[in-house]
Amino acid sequence: MSQPLAELRHISKTFGGVHAIEDVDIDIFPGEVMGLLGHNGAGKSTLIKVLSGVYPPDHGEIRIAGQAVRIETTREAKALGVETIYQDLALAENLDAVANLFLGRERHTRFGFLDEEAMEHETRIMLDRMKLRLPSLRTEVSRLSGGQRQAIAIGRAVYFDAKIIIMDEPTAALGPEETEKVGELVRELKTHGLGIVLISHDIHDVFDLADRVTVLSHGRVVGTVRTSDTTKDEVLSMIILGRMPNGRDQPGTAIDPAS
Numbered sequence: 001m002s003q004p005l006a007e008l009r010h011i012s013k014t015f016g017g018v019h020a021i022e023d024v025d026i027d028i029f030p031g032e033v034m035g036l037l038g039h040n041g042a043g044k045s046t047l048i049k050v051l052s053g054v055y056p057p058d059h060g061e062i063r064i065a066g067q068a069v070r071i072e073t074t075r076e077a078k079a080l081g082v083e084t085i086y087q088d089l090a091l092a093e094n095l096d097a098v099a100n101l102f103l104g105r106e107r108h109t110r111f112g113f114l115d116e117e118a119m120e121h122e123t124r125i126m127l128d129r130m131k132l133r134l135p136s137l138r139t140e141v142s143r144l145s146g147g148q149r150q151a152i153a154i155g156r157a158v159y160f161d162a163k164i165i166i167m168d169e170p171t172a173a174l175g176p177e178e179t180e181k182v183g184e185l186v187r188e189l190k191t192h193g194l195g196i197v198l199i200s201h202d203i204h205d206v207f208d209l210a211d212r213v214t215v216l217s218h219g220r221v222v223g224t225v226r227t228s229d230t231t232k233d234e235v236l237s238m239i240i241l242g243r244m245p246n247g248r249d250q251p252g253t254a255i256d257p258a259s
């Protein structure tokens with residue numbers, strides 16, 4: 001059984017009187033794409049914000065590589081290798097790919113100047129590794145496509161040693177071709193042993209890429225299933241009805257992908 005990159009246990013979070021998530025368990029494994037599905041308001045974003053240090057949970061435990069951790073800020077989450085990519089991507093629009101990759105972590109020459117040459121070289125290696133081509137490394141990112149921007153955000157996470165990449169509705173605003181490109185990137189990251197969490201309210205965004213999916217409804221886990229053991233229709237019925245399909249057990253927590 002492979003060691004999970006992250007284990008979330010009994011996580012609950014309320015906002016005022018609203019139980020955004022209640023007693024949720026999920027595991028994230030290396031080299032695996034985990035889909036998090038559910039209607040609008042099901043609690044998907046809240047759950048991953050607990051893991052990425054945006055909200056402290058009211059209850060529950062998080063283990064990273066087997067160690068119990070407290071994650072109180074996004075900085076702490078990043079230091080533990082958890083990177084989150086939101087739809088707006090948090091890229092600096094008026095800077096180019098190189099500047100965005102090294103934003104806040106710039107390289108300097110021994111004379112204290114920005115080492116543009118080294119940063120450009122590293123950017124090129126990163127883009128090659130991700131099989132990504134940009135018109136120019138020096139184009140402002142505001143002039144790049146959604147898919148290209150997504151790739152830079154992913155590249156930055158990988159370059160700075162992310163172990164887990166969480167993508168919240170990554171393809172919501174992308175066309176079919178760019179969506180396919182993001183899919184290729186996700187498959188590439190998998191081969192490097194990263195754990196990827198793909199979040200969507202739309203099963204079609206997630207099912208084909210995911211190894212497992214967890215469905216949330218009203219803040220609770222409906223079930224976690226391996227995509228190789230199920231069908232889109234079954235998962236769709238979990239999302240719509242908020243329960244496992246007839247004749248199927250509700251798995252307690254995540255299933256080990258290697259078992």
Ligand SMILES: Nc1ncnc2c1ncn2[C@@H]1O[C@H](COP(=O)(O)OP(=O)(O)OP(=O)(O)O)[C@@H](O)[C@H]1O
Pocket residue numbers: 015018019020038039040041042043044045046047200201
């Ligand atoms: N900061 C907040 N303050 C108050 N309530 C919140 C906050 N964030 C989320 N909620 C509530 O918690 C519940 C879960 O919201 P969440 O954003 O996690 O859902 P989601 O599954 O990501 O939905 P979507 O698919 O629309 O992104 C909702 O009822 C929402 O209104």
Ligand SMILES: [Mg+2]
Pocket residue numbers: 044045046168
């Ligand atoms: Mg959301």
